[in-house]
Amino acid sequence: MDSTPAILTRGLSKDYGKLLALNSMDLRVEQGEIFGFLGPNGAGKTTAIRLLLDLIRPTGGSAAILGMDCQRESTAVRAVTGYLPGDVRTYSNLSGRQTVELIGGMRPGGVDWREVGELAGDLALDLDRRAGTYSKGNRQKLGIVLAMLGNPRVLLLDEPTSGLDPIVQHVFWDILRRQAARGTTVFFSSHVISEVDEVCQRVGILRQGRLVAVQPVAAMKGRSVRHVEVSFDSAPPPASEFAVDGIRELRRDGATLEFEVAGEIDPLLKALARYHVIDLRTAQPTLDEILLRYYREGVA
Amino acid sequence: MKRFGLLWKSLRDYRVAMVSIAVLNFAIALMDILIYPSYREALGDMELPAGFEGFLGEATSMASPEGFITAEYFAWIPLVLITLAIIAGTGAIAGEEGAGTMDMLLAQPVRRWRLVVERAVGVALLVAIPALLGWPGFLLGEAFVDFDLGGWPLMIATLNMLPLVFIFLGLALLTSALMANRGAAAGITTGILVIFYFVHTLASAVASLHEVRKLTPFYWSDSSYVFVHGFSWARFLVMLAIAIALAALAAWQFERRDVALGSREWRLFSFARRRHAGPEGHIPPSRHPEHTAGGD
Numbered sequence: 001m002d003s004t005p006a007i008l009t010r011g012l013s014k015d016y017g018k019l020l021a022l023n024s025m026d027l028r029v030e031q032g033e034i035f036g037f038l039g040p041n042g043a044g045k046t047t048a049i050r051l052l053l054d055l056i057r058p059t060g061g062s063a064a065i066l067g068m069d070c071q072r073e074s075t076a077v078r079a080v081t082g083y084l085p086g087d088v089r090t091y092s093n094l095s096g097r098q099t100v101e102l103i104g105g106m107r108p109g110g111v112d113w114r115e116v117g118e119l120a121g122d123l124a125l126d127l128d129r130r131a132g133t134y135s136k137g138n139r140q141k142l143g144i145v146l147a148m149l150g151n152p153r154v155l156l157l158d159e160p161t162s163g164l165d166p167i168v169q170h171v172f173w174d175i176l177r178r179q180a181a182r183g184t185t186v187f188f189s190s191h192v193i194s195e196v197d198e199v200c201q202r203v204g205i206l207r208q209g210r211l212v213a214v215q216p217v218a219a220m221k222g223r224s225v226r227h228v229e230v231s232f233d234s235a236p237p238p239a240s241e242f243a244v245d246g247i248r249e250l251r252r253d254g255a256t257l258e259f260e261v262a263g264e265i266d267p268l269l270k271a272l273a274r275y276h277v278i279d280l281r282t283a284q285p286t287l288d289e290i291l292l293r294y295y296r297e298g299v300a
Numbered sequence: 301m302k303r304f305g306l307l308w309k310s311l312r313d314y315r316v317a318m319v320s321i322a323v324l325n326f327a328i329a330l331m332d333i334l335i336y337p338s339y340r341e342a343l344g345d346m347e348l349p350a351g352f353e354g355f356l357g358e359a360t361s362m363a364s365p366e367g368f369i370t371a372e373y374f375a376w377i378p379l380v381l382i383t384l385a386i387i388a389g390t391g392a393i394a395g396e397e398g399a400g401t402m403d404m405l406l407a408q409p410v411r412r413w414r415l416v417v418e419r420a421v422g423v424a425l426l427v428a429i430p431a432l433l434g435w436p437g438f439l440l441g442e443a444f445v446d447f448d449l450g451g452w453p454l455m456i457a458t459l460n461m462l463p464l465v466f467i468f469l470g471l472a473l474l475t476s477a478l479m480a481n482r483g484a485a486a487g488i489t490t491g492i493l494v495i496f497y498f499v500h501t502l503a504s505a506v507a508s509l510h511e512v513r514k515l516t517p518f519y520w521s522d523s524s525y526v527f528v529h530g531f532s533w534a535r536f537l538v539m540l541a542i543a544i545a546l547a548a549l550a551a552w553q554f555e556r557r558d559v560a561l562g563s564r565e566w567r568l569f570s571f572a573r574r575r576h577a578g579p580e581g582h583i584p585p586s587r588h589p590e591h592t593a594g595g596d
Contacts (some may be wrong), residue, residue, distance in 0.1 A: 046561075053407050056558040079409035089400030095314065102305040106408035146404065 004067040006031045006154050006185035007052065011061030014047050021047040023209040024061060028188060030200075031066075033151075036217070037189040046086070049156050051265040052187075053083055062176050065154055065197040069171040081193055082152035086189075087158035088143030092132025095140050098119075099131055100149070107150040118146050122171055134258030136163035144172065154185045163197055173199045228259045228268060244269050306405070306415060310422025314388050321380060322430035326437040333441025339368060363450045366527035368420035369438075369457075369470045376521035377434065378461045379497070381427045382468045386489050388426055389472030392419035393550070395481040398561040406559055413551035418549045420473060427465050434458055449527065456531045457523040465537030468493055470546025477550040480560040517542070 014022040022044040029035045039045050050056045052063055054074035063070040066076045076274040090099055104111030120127050125141040132144065138139060140163045147155060155176075161169045176186050176199055190196050196203055204214040213220070230236075232255045239249050242259065244267045251258040255278075261268055265282065272280075311318065343363040361367045392414065396402040405415060438454040441447065473491060476485035497514040503512035513519040520535050 050559075052404070053403075055403055055406055055561075057556075073408045075411055077409060081407070083403075083407035085403055087400070089404065091309075091401060094309075102309065103404065103408060105303060105305040106405070106410050108409065248522070 002031075004031070005064075006033065006066055007035075009048075009052075009061065009063040009189060012048070012051060012058055012063050013060035014044075014051060014056065015059040018162060020208065020209050022051065022058075025211045026210060027204060027214065029185060030184045031185050032180060032198045033202065034186040036175060036196035036203035037187060037206065038191065038193065038196055039189075039206035040191050043191075043206040045206055046158055047158070047209075048206070049187070049189060051159050052156060053078060053081065055243060058117050064067045066215075077120045079150075080153045082147035082155045083154070084140075084147035084157045086144045086262050087136075088146075090131035090134070090139055090142060095130050096125065096127035096134070096145075099142060100127065100145060101258040103146050104149050109150050111149060112151075115151075116145060116149070119148060119175070122175065123168060137165060140164055141168070144175070145289065148175075148179075151182075155179065155187065157186065158282065159190055159192075160188065161190075163194065169195065170287075181228065208263070225260055226265070227283045228265065229256060229279075229281045230259070230272060230277055231256045233276045233278050237252050237275055241274075242268070244268070244271060249270070274299045304422075306418045307422035307425070310388060310392070310419055311426055313391075314384065314426050317384055317387075318426050318430055321384060322433040324380070325377060325430050325434035327371060329434040329437030330379070330441045331437075332369060333438055333447050334369055334445055336447060337445050338363065339363075343368070358479065366453075366524055367565060368526040369449065369454070370522075370527070373385070373434070374394065374457060377431075378464050379493075380570065381431055381461065381465045382493060383468040384430075385423060385427045385465050386472045386486055386493070388423040389469045390476045390485040390489065391418075392423060392476070393418070393473060393554055394476030394480050394485050394560075395488055397480050398482050400562050402559050403561060409565050411556045416473060416477070416547065416551040416554055420469065420550075423469055424466060427469065428462055431461055431465065432458060457526045460521060460523050460526050460531070460536060463536060463543055464517050466543035467517050467539060470543045470550065473550035474546050477553040477557075480557075525560045531555065 005028045006007070009025050009027045012025040012027075012049055013020070014021060025044075025048060037045050037048070051058050052065060052070050054070055054077070055072065066080055068077050068080075070077050091102075092253060094102065095132065100111055100116055106114075116127070117153075120141075123144060124139060125145065127142075127145075129138075131142060132141065140160070144160065147157065164172060173195070176188070182187055182218075188196065188200060200216060200217055202216050203220060205212050211267065216280040227250070234255060236255055236257045242257075246262040246264075247256060247268050248260045248262075250260050258267060324359045331405055340363050343361075362371060392403075396405065406412065435451075435455050438447075438458075439451050442449075464501065468489060472485060472489045475488045479485050479488075496518060499518040500513055500518040503509040503516075517539060524537070526534065533566060
């Protein structure tokens with residue numbers, strides 16, 4: 001695997017006149033990575049993915065997949081890319097198998113029916129039923145099968161688990177992990193934090209068209225606000241002992257203090273080192289809390 | 301359906317309409333030939349109103365085989381075929397966008413122009429097959445009655461209808477490439493059809509307006525011309541070239557604009573809006589992909 005980034009955007013923008021859907025996005029996603037792309041509805045996630053696929057044209061900047069320009073070399077880009085929209089639309093008069101045949105016929109190498117059969121089996125999808133009779137979940141499963149056709153090197157997944165039940169979601173996440181293990185890059189947009197937390201190595205947070213942060217999931221959790229409860233063997237130290245940037249005392253209750261700590265916990269531990277601490281409890285922030293903080297404060 | 305899948309899909313999607321119109325064409329062609337002898341006698345001394353003569357084209361008499369078959373078959377069968385071409389043609393681009401399936405197609409490694417061409421050829425076959433199946437009806441009828449035109453002129457006249465139908469297919473593709481709204485594209489193409497047909501019919505009926513007929517494609521595809529003057533390659537090829545040019549314009553326009561996601565409100569002058577929003581076109585916030593996709 002070479003060092004060419006799987007996805008590279010520079011100042012990528014999409015301005016609809018009245019709406020700046022994507023504002024100068026700089027992003028680099030490495031090959032083999034599972035990258036989460038977080039943001040609420042309307043943040044610009046779908047716009048970014050459709051720009052990468054050349055379905056819409058940027059008003060500024062550029063984008064490349066595996067070193068190929070997404071506009072000038074769009075056909076080559078799409079030959080190595082699989083796409084799963086959040087709301088899969090299919091032809092109601094075709095069966096799942098016929099849909100696979102139609103779409104597979106447009107891809108280099110056609111359809112590997114053994115792989116399709118295995119994937120459909122994993123997802124419990126009946127390919128012989130007409131797509132018009134599929135539930136939203138089954139349409140989404142068909143979309144997964146279509147996205148994986150031809151073993152693409154980059155998967156662009158736009159809210160891929162919408163409509164899938166929890167069991168199938170876990171099956172899907174396993175499929176993604178297997179794909180990543182084979183070197184496939186997965187670009188995974190979502191507004192469901194838990195699934196990004198489950199499968200992604202890094203996340204990018206999109207807010208009102210701006211990419212406000214790109215970090216490993218663990219680091220993002222690390223730099224966020226967390227609650228720490230400390231119990232002492234006697235009366236707690238005065239508040240002045242904890243007058244350190246990033247630490248805020250929230251509550252005093254007998255021999256127990258509760259703090260809000262922004263970022264690393266090390267300054268608090270150093271301040272506590274001079275005292276006899278009986279217990280220390282820390283609550284790991286959820287990604288929801290992290291995201292809310294980014295949205296509220298516009299933290300970059 | 302593997303190779304040229306979209307072409308075959310066009311035929312598959314409208315196969316009921318295609319077969320129905322093919323049966324209709326065959327039956328009407330057969331019936332027209334079979335009833336001609338009885339009409340010939342009745343029409344022989346009849347003086348037709350001036351307006352009706354417009355339907356005869358270059359033919360001089362309704363009682364003549366060429367006049368009869370022009371008025372009874374070639375004057376209106378193209379309209380049926382054009383209707384099918386407009387329905388299927390607007391479905392090929394704007395219809396796919398409205399249904400949200402265009403993203404699935406264009407996420408594959410195909411050029412947009414190829415998609416338009418494949419769809420255009422599919423719809424062209426869709427209308428050509430039932431058009432051509434009128435001819436066996438003529439032949440079968442001529443086996444039973446004396447019609448006096450012969451199979452070859454009827455075949456040429458049948459082929460002569462196709463460029464006219466293809467022009468409206470090209471218009472349907474172009475309007476849907478411009479507007480990304482199937483209803484609007486079909487409405488505008490149908491409006492153009494009605495205007496051309498009205499002008500052609502009126503100008504045919506009014507002697508002082510005869511020259512105006514030349515402004516409409518109906519004049520240049522007049523099947524009676526074939527019966528009276530013989531097949532005109534120039535007319536046929538120019539009409540065909542116009543149809544191809546319209547389809548090429550549609551492909552060119554579709555190549556350069558944003559693909560709409562889901563149904564889109566009528567934007568007649570969407571191309572003008574690009575002046576403000578850049579070369580990618582404009583989708584108002586209410587129809588922005590983030591809002592219509594339900595995804596983001």
